[in-house]
Amino acid sequence: MRHILSILVENEAGALSRISGLFSARGYNIESLTVAPTEDVTMSRMTIVTVGSEDVVEQITKQLNKLVDVVKVVDLTEGNHIERELMLVKVRAAGKDREEMKRLADIFRGRILDVTDKSYTIELTGTGSKLDAFLTAIEPGVILETVRTGASGIGRGERILRV
């Protein structure tokens, strides 16, 4: 099953490699990993999307908690949460495709950030599956380049992750 782990870590050099090293050393899966400092610059927040059985995810959580730089770990998928990912995609947009591409971007609430006479660069946010859906909706041949941030997540309602 897919799990989204939110992790508060000390903003120390090497904290990221401690975490990624843990995943590779113990054979855990990382689907995506995002990290940036929080409003408190001494701390970073990381979102890791992983896939594994309940037992494996329990071990991952325990192993993460054991790392000295890790302040807190929460499995967002245990409760209601919001998940967003940002994608930038450059597509071929010439001739008759140009109008169609614009329409499709609108349907997915994408924004066109950059335009040349042959291409569009579209910004899309949403859940990972929405971004996947956009990519499958357009013809594979027109995709020139994609870049995705990986998921970021936050708990719904009063659920708060902080120290």
Next chain:
Amino acid sequence: MQLTGAEIVIRCLQEEGVEYLFGYPGGAVLNIYDELFKQEKVKHVLVRHEQGAVHAADGYSRSSTKVGVCLVTSGPGVTNAVTGIATAYMDSIPMVVLTGQVPTHAIGQDAFQECDTVGITRPCVKHNFLVKDVNDVALTIKKAFYLAATGRPGPVLVDIPKDVTQAKAEWSYPKTVSLRSYNPVTKGHSGQIKKAVQLLLDAKKPMVYAGGGVVLNNAAPQLTRLVRLLGFPCTNTLMGLGGFPGTDPQFTGMLGMHGTFESNMAMQNCDVLLAVGARFDDRVIGNPEHFFRSDRKIIHIDIDPSSISKRVKVDVPIVGYVADVLDEMLKLIETSPQRPDPAALKAWWGEIKEWQRKDCLRYDTKSELIKPQYVIQKLYELTKGDAFITSDVGQHQMWAAQYYKFDKPRRWINSGGLGTMGFGLPAAMGVQLVNPGATVVTVTGEASIQMCIQELSTCKQYHLPIKVINLNNRYMGMVRQWQEFFYGNRYAESYMDALPDFVKLAEAYGHVGIKVDKPGDVDGALAEAFKHKDRLVFVDVITDQTENVFPMVPGGKGLTEMILAEEL
């Protein structure tokens, strides 16, 4: 008061009460060595290879309750130390490793003797630090000692660039330290403890399985009281030997791959299993699926939550220091009117006694060749069971664990987790230094001893009267045993050809060497060795080449699928 980084390092060690620092100098740590030279409080022990420094600090820690400390230089100093650090990490030994680093401006420039120390050691330390600012040296070292010794202990490394040891900072040493990201749960959950006690009191076929956590947390008295109070059988893991007295009638011997028949059978057939400071590893319970073919309730006490339900699912997990949790359990049991059902317990002991009748540690005593088991038994008798025994890794290690009965914790010093050949002799140096006057014996084999034999020189320099018992079968015995059992007797590269004359070698290092090759001479040779109170004596015992360690649970098999000596 302004001090240099190097002065601060030494001051910190003094503040921590460090008695011995095991190390090897080099370019990046010269400033630290210069400060070491100017004082007498912290005594330095010069090893002959950095691996030896870490193992010595490790043995020092295992045989006392102190944090072992070592100091090595950058680059090769560090890479040589890695085996020692990984050894300590796998066995959760509290240790602080100080390493020199090239100056901060040279980091990342492929400088001479530069390596990414923090990167290389990251997977085999509890935590590590690179100190880039002299103002952080004292606090970082304080943190290192705190992290090493608390929670689940382990090695902590502090990497200090050379320019940091030259720069100056105001000296002050914090009395205490706390980290917001590090708060191990040390006190067991009282509800869980109650549940566990009830399970124990209701048990019909109980079993206590205690590991290295009991030794590390100094919980042997509590464990012993609990087991005796309840009248339960108790087994120890390789790391836990001495955590419960080896001569106690309730002790069923070590369990696991080379554990006793009765311990393994009892583990499989019990109805309530109390696991204390142990982690159900592959050498202990064999194949977990097979282990779960029998139904039992499992109580698991451990300081590390990630050790719980890692390999086996448990019913009552209790996170906390085992000594504290056992204390709580004892209180509850002592005040409870209930006692385990005596009839059920009697029947259960009857089953265990039946298994004990197999006499699984029996061996041929009429052989014309020296049996290694006999040597260990004799060693046990001669030292009255009161020596510190360090070992290397392989057959001799298993025989020492099986035939030497440890009544006290911290007497059995071996590399259980990583299985590091070469551990025994340098570890014994640390043991001897922290236990001056005690009998310290290294049980080794001709393959293992050659992996760190250079430390014989260190032993000479510091007058360490260790007794080295070399069970010499001219083979990497355990490798040979597996090749015999599982590889059709194809002994690929497991022989030991061109062996040195160990007697001459010992003498060349300035020690006493004795060689024995007849069973009748073993007693005399050992007795003579122990007569040399102030000398290191190397006893080269030429043993039966074909002897195997029994019982044996083959890798991947179930715990009760043991090969016994008689079956071959």
